[in-house]
Amino acid sequence: MDLEETEEQIAFLDHERGLLIDRVSNLEVALSAIMSPKSDKKDIKAIMSNLFQNSSGLGGFKRTVFVGKIFK
Numbered sequence: 721m722d723l724e725e726t727e728e729q730i731a732f733l734d735h736e737r738g739l740l741i742d743r744v745s746n747l748e749v750a751l752s753a754i755m756s757p758k759s760d761k762k763d764i765k766a767i768m769s770n771l772f773q774n775s776s777g778l779g780g781f782k783r784t785v786f787v788g789k790i791f792k
Contacts, residue, residue: 746771 750771754764 750767753759753767759767
């Protein structure tokens with residue numbers, strides 16, 4: 721592995737790290753809103769829908785199972 725390949729890998733990993741930080745931040749905001757005593761079931765569904773539409777890291781199947789477990 722040469723220096724150029726190493727720098728490319730570092731740039732890629734730094735970018736991925738940024739994406740993970742954004743996802744965690746979005747999850748923290750969503751969980752805070754969900755846990756609010758003012759949130760009702762309709763609000764929570766909207767929050768979850770918005771969260772998963774904007775999250776490229778979760779597949780449709782996982783999303784369906786996860787949301788289904790919450791709203792049984």
